[in-house]
Every structure is written in structure tokens, then in C-alpha cells.
Amino acid sequence: MDPRFKIAHREAKIGVGIAIAHFLWWFGFAYGLGSRPVEQYRYIWGFPDWFFYSAIVGFILISITIVFVTKFVLKEVSFEEDGEADR
Amino acid sequence: MNWQVIAPLVFFLVAIFATGWIASRQRDKSSGFLNDYFLGGRELGGFVLAMTMVATYGSASSFLGGPGTAYTMGFGWVLLAMTQVVTGYFVLLILGKKFAILARRYQAVTLIDFLKARYNSPVVAILSAFAIVIFLFSAMTAQWVGGARLIETVTGLSYTSALFIFVISVLVYVTTGGFRAVALTDAVQGTIMVIGTTILLIAVIIAGGGVPNIMQDLLTENPNLVTPYGSDGNLSAAYVSSFWILVGVGVVGLPQIAVRAMSYKTSRGMHRALVIGTIVTGFIMLNMHLIGVFARAVKPGIEVADTVIPVIALDILPPWLAGIVLAAPLAAIMSTVDSLLLLVSSSVVKDVYLGYIQPNASMKTVKRMSFGVTAVLGTIVFLLAVNPPELLIFLNLFAFGGLEAAFIWPIVLGLYWKYGNKYGAIASMVTGIGTYIALHFYNTANGNLLDIHTVVIPVVLSLIAYIVFSLAIKREVYRY
Structure with a gap:
């Protein structure tokens, strides 16, 4: 198999992994904290805590993860067909 | 008519034209007309491609419909909208490198080329062309209607003249410039979307007297607005979570998005697009939907959900600034429509005409066909959008x-x-x-x-x- 495909397969798995972790974070905070009665909500920067952690912190964490992954984990490959010559 | 609002919008249109014109001048002779017209010669950089992905994806619904629903439903809908962040990285990590490599090996210019080569089957190609033309054609008309309605609201022009201005603007640069013009104008439009939402969010927070104050107003009006369950408590966790499929991971199946993953020149550009795409999508979606919720505290009682954004912008901003901010939804709609138009015409020219009707057509004919089909499609959409038929509205539901x-x-x-x-x-x-x-x-x-x-x-x-x-x-x- 084209060695570039090994890299592509690995990175697709990373994508699925990040999406699952993202979903768990998003769901956990939104419905874990959000299902309490409204009177028990705390407010961070004015936002209800469930929303602050799930949507705002979640978004920031995902952005950091993506920056980190693209910088240190993903590999450069050639898309051209001559990139195949070295297989 | 309010010229102070219109002036920035006119300026925006001129800037878009200029970008499209510059792009059409840059046409690359070496890589072949089709490759260049429908894929931009596969040489666009990471920033432009990230922005075109975000802008194509961000449409009338993210700038008008979505915030309008957030206005009615409260924070639950903002939570739902945030499921879209996943598209920013998921599409490129999944389709990513393998798609780019295989598309080149198959010399695929369209998604259908790719499917046809992978499955070695004309039936697959015809079925996909059929689905793309029918569904995206309807989707495009619906966006077209949204764009015209927005111009109508803001400028006070009649619906038909508004539609006419909108259609002409898009047709000119798509027809002459092809994918490169679409991608470059998308980058400009995406940038305007980011700036517009930022200004409007800050303005709404100031108008509402700060976030804690706004939250107090919402709690007083209806405590459900600050829960994840919607204003009437009907928004279930299962329903909201299913949007992870619809607007999150499922987006890899949208042809207008998938085709963009084929157009990268290098993996470096793709990596940059991953980062920019994720951050910009999340930023725009969070801002726009927060604006929707906050607007409820600032100006309660807006009846038509789709008008929440224009109404609040005209209400709290000085007119010239409102003009700049309202260029954002217009940009969002335009950037979606232009891509759909190009995709539908590529399906007609490349996959149907060249594939089955006249495989040996000369370069000159193909060129004329591409310009012609794009222009004719645009005109048909215009005529349909003047008075949208029921069938079209129906088909759009499935798009x-x-x-x-x-x-x-x-x-x-x-x-x-x-x-x-x-x-x-x-x-x-x-x-x-x-x-x-x-x-x-x-x-x-x-x-x-x-x-x-x-x-x-x-x-x-x-x-x-x-x-x-x-x-x-x-x-x-x-x-x-």
C-alpha cells in the first residue's frame, strides 16, 4: 500500500477520536450541569455555568487541541502522483 | 431609503466584483480549463480554502434563521449551534489526505468524477449527478430568496429588484471567474462575516448593559431561556445531540464541502485550513447565536425570527455601521450560493455533457458550455426565485x-x-x-x-x- 495512505488512515482515526472526546465534553457539561434546577446555576462571566464549560471552554479546548495536533502530530505528504515514486 | 446603510453594502458589492475580476484575470493556462474553472487549478492556499469552506458552510441559516431561533429558544439553541465546530476539523481529517491523493490519481475535478472512478460505474455517476442537480438547485434557490429578502428589508427596494441586484452580482463573478473567483470572494466574504459578527456582538452586549444584566432580564422573562432545554422545555438532549450528525460529522457527505477537500495544493495548506476552519467556524457560530439570545433582552417582541438580526442591527448601531454588519449575512448567503451554482454547473457540464452526451467536445466548446451553463442556471434560478414554486420549497427540505x-x-x-x-x-x-x-x-x-x-x-x-x-x-x- 502507498505509504501515504498509512499516514492518512492514522489521521482519520485521530479525527474520529477528537470528535468523540469533543462530543463527550460538550454533552457532559451541557446536560450534566444544565439539568439542575435553574436556581442552582452559577454564573461565570455572566454565562450559566453549563453553557460556559460546554460551549465556550469546549470550543477553546478544541481549538487548542487542533493547533497542537496539526503542529506536532499530522505529517506532511505530497499529493502529487510522483510522490508515489518512493514507495 | 437609508443611504447611510446602503453605502457600505454597495461598497461591499464593489469589493466583491473587484475580487472576482482579479481572479478571472489570473486564469492559469497550464493546468487546463476544466481543472482551473471548477477547482482553481488546485493551487489555492490554506487561508483561502479554509475561508471558502467556512463561508460556503455558513449560510442564510447561520446568519438569519439560526440566530432567530436562538432568540425564541434561548441558550439551548446556542448549544445546538455549537455542534457545528466539529465540521471545521472533522471534514479535513476524515476526507483529508487520502481524498486529495486519490482525486489527483483519478484526475477527478468533481465529486462525481471521484465516485465514478472509485466505483467504475456510470450508474453511480448518473445517480449522484441527478441528486446534486435536483437538491442543490433547490437549496440554491432558497438561499437566493433569503438574500433578496435581506436586501429588501435593509434597503426598502422591492423584492424583485432586490433579487435582481443579488443575482446579477453573483452571476457576474461566478461566470467569469469560476472556482478561483468563488474561493477568493469567499475569503473576502468570510472575513466580513468575522468582522460583522464581532461588532454586532459587542454592540448587543453594550446595549443590554453587560452579560450578567442580560442574563437577569432573560431569567425574569422566562428561566427556561438559560437552560439547555429551550424556552418551552421541549428541546430534548437526544434531539439536540442528533445535530452532531446533521450539522457536524455528517457534513463530510455534502458535495459542496467535499469538493473543497479535493482542491488543496499541499498538505501544509490543508493543515492551516484545519486550524483556521475550526476557529473561524466556532467563533462565527458562537457569536451569531449569542447575538440572537442577547437580542431578546435588548429588544423583546420581534415577531419574524428571520428578521431578528437586521432589526437589532438597525436598532442599536449607527446606520453606517449597521450597513457594514449587515454585509455579513449577505456575504454568507452569497458565498453559499456561488459555490452551489458552480457545483451544479460543473455537474451538468463535466459529468453529464462531457461524460455522456459529447465526450469528444473541443476545448472551445467546453469553455463556452461552462460559461453558458453557469449563466443559464443562474437565470433559471432567478426566475424561480421571483415566485418560488411549492415543489422547490419541498425539495429544499431534503437538500x-x-x-x-x-x-x-x-x-x-x-x-x-x-x-x-x-x-x-x-x-x-x-x-x-x-x-x-x-x-x-x-x-x-x-x-x-x-x-x-x-x-x-x-x-x-x-x-x-x-x-x-x-x-x-x-x-x-x-x-x-
Whole structure:
């Protein structure tokens, strides 16, 4: 198999992994904290805590993860067909 | 007419024209007309491609409909909108490198080229061309209507003249400039979307007296607005979570998004697009939907959800600034429409005309066909949008979820599963669209089955169809 495909397969798995972790974070905070009665909500920067952690912190964490992954984990490959010559 | 609002909008249109014109001058002779017109010669950089992905994806619904619903439903809808962040990285990590490499090996210019080569089947190609033309054509008309309505609201022009201005603007740069013009104008439009939402969010927070103050107003009006369950408590966790399929991971199945993953020159550009795409999508979605919720505290009682954004902008901003901010939804609509127009015309020219009608057409004919078909399609859409027929509105309902259910597995498993074959692909497409339409009727009549969005079950069924038919009929290993 084209060695570039090994890299592509690995990175697709990373994508699925990040999406699952993202979903768990998003769901956990939104419905874990959000299902309490409204009177028990705390407010961070004015936002209800469930929303602050799930949507705002979640978004920031995902952005950091993506920056980190693209910088240190993903590999450069050639898309051209001559990139195949070295297989 | 309010010229102070209109002036920035006119300036915006001029800037878009200029970008489109510059792009059309840059046409690259070396890589061949089709490759250049429909894919930008595969040489665009990471920033432009990230922005075109975000801008194509961000449409009338993210700038008008979505914030309008957030206005009615409260924070639950903002939570739902944030499921879209996943598209920013998921599409490129999944389709990513393998798609880019294979598309080049197959010399594919369109998504249909890719499917045709992977499955070696004209039936797959015709089915996909059919689905793309029908559904995206309707989707495009709906966006067109949204754009005209917005111009109508802001400028006070009649609907038809507003539509005319809108259509002419888009047609000129798409027809002359092709994909490169679409991508470059998308980058400008995406940038305007970021700036516009930022200004409006800050303005709404100031007008509401700060976030804690706004939250107090919302709690006083209806405490449900700050829960994840919607203003009437009907927004269930299962329903909101099913949007992870519809507007999150399922987006890999949308042809207008998938085709963008083919157009990268280098993996470096793709990596940059991953980062920019994720951050910009999340930023825009969070801002726009927060604006929707906050607007409720600032100006309660807006009746028509789609007008929340224009009304609040005109209400709290000085006119010239409102003009700049309202260029953002216009940009969002334009950047969606231009891509759809190009995609539909590429399906007609490349996949139908060159594929089946006249495979040996000369370069000159192809060129004339491409310009001609793009212009004719645009004109038909204009005529339809003047008075949208019922059928079109109906078809548009399936444009997003229906296309995902049809294409997600033929694309994804076509890339990664060696047993995938044309029988699986055909079965998967037919099952996806068929069950989507059937379930849509069921859900409209009886409420959502299992309390989840219509898209989920057809996506699961089309996966099963793909696997079963691939293994059952002429099972063999595909060599990538």
C-alpha cells in the first residue's frame, strides 16, 4: 500500500477520536450541569455555568487541541502522483 | 431609503466584483480549463480554502434563521449551534489526505468524477449527478430568496429588484471567474462575516448593559431561556445531540464541502485550513447565536425570527455601521450560493455533457458550455426565485440531510473500506434518499421518531445498505 495512505488512515482515526472526546465534553457539561434546577446555576462571566464549560471552554479546548495536533502530530505528504515514486 | 446603510453594502458589492475580476484575470493556462474553472487549478492556499469552506458552510441559516431561533429558544439553541465546530476539523481529517491523493490519481475535478472512478460505474455517476442537480438547485434557490429578502428589508427596494441586484452580482463573478473567483470572494466574504459578527456582538452586549444584566432580564422573562432545554422545555438532549450528525460529522457527505477537500495544493495548506476552519467556524457560530439570545433582552417582541438580526442591527448601531454588519449575512448567503451554482454547473457540464452526451467536445466548446451553463442556471434560478414554486420549497427540505444520507457512505467508505463496491454505493444512495423522504413525512405527521432529527436513521440505514450490498454482490477487494 502507498505509504501515504498509512499516514492518512492514522489521521482519520485521530479525527474520529477528537470528535468523540469533543462530543463527550460538550454533552457532559451541557446536560450534566444544565439539568439542575435553574436556581442552582452559577454564573461565570455572566454565562450559566453549563453553557460556559460546554460551549465556550469546549470550543477553546478544541481549538487548542487542533493547533497542537496539526503542529506536532499530522505529517506532511505530497499529493502529487510522483510522490508515489518512493514507495 | 437609508443611504447611510446602503453605502457600505454597495461598497461591499464593489469589493466583491473587484475580487472576482482579479481572479478571472489570473486564469492559469497550464493546468487546463476544466481543472482551473471548477477547482482553481488546485493551487489555492490554506487561508483561502479554509475561508471558502467556512463561508460556503455558513449560510442564510447561520446568519438569519439560526440566530432567530436562538432568540425564541434561548441558550439551548446556542448549544445546538455549537455542534457545528466539529465540521471545521472533522471534514479535513476524515476526507483529508487520502481524498486529495486519490482525486489527483483519478484526475477527478468533481465529486462525481471521484465516485465514478472509485466505483467504475456510470450508474453511480448518473445517480449522484441527478441528486446534486435536483437538491442543490433547490437549496440554491432558497438561499437566493433569503438574500433578496435581506436586501429588501435593509434597503426598502422591492423584492424583485432586490433579487435582481443579488443575482446579477453573483452571476457576474461566478461566470467569469469560476472556482478561483468563488474561493477568493469567499475569503473576502468570510472575513466580513468575522468582522460583522464581532461588532454586532459587542454592540448587543453594550446595549443590554453587560452579560450578567442580560442574563437577569432573560431569567425574569422566562428561566427556561438559560437552560439547555429551550424556552418551552421541549428541546430534548437526544434531539439536540442528533445535530452532531446533521450539522457536524455528517457534513463530510455534502458535495459542496467535499469538493473543497479535493482542491488543496499541499498538505501544509490543508493543515492551516484545519486550524483556521475550526476557529473561524466556532467563533462565527458562537457569536451569531449569542447575538440572537442577547437580542431578546435588548429588544423583546420581534415577531419574524428571520428578521431578528437586521432589526437589532438597525436598532442599536449607527446606520453606517449597521450597513457594514449587515454585509455579513449577505456575504454568507452569497458565498453559499456561488459555490452551489458552480457545483451544479460543473455537474451538468463535466459529468453529464462531457461524460455522456459529447465526450469528444473541443476545448472551445467546453469553455463556452461552462460559461453558458453557469449563466443559464443562474437565470433559471432567478426566475424561480421571483415566485418560488411549492415543489422547490419541498425539495429544499431534503437538500442538507438528504444529500448527507445519500453521499456520506459512498464517499467515506469508498475511501477507507476495500470491500466497498458499486452495488453498495447505489444501494446506499437509494436507501439514504428514499428513507429520508419517507421518514420526513412520518416525522411531520407524528412528531420525530425516537425524538431525534430525521437525518439520523437514514444515515444508519444507508450504512447498513452499503455494507450488505457490497458484501453480498460481487464481493472483491478494491486496490487503492
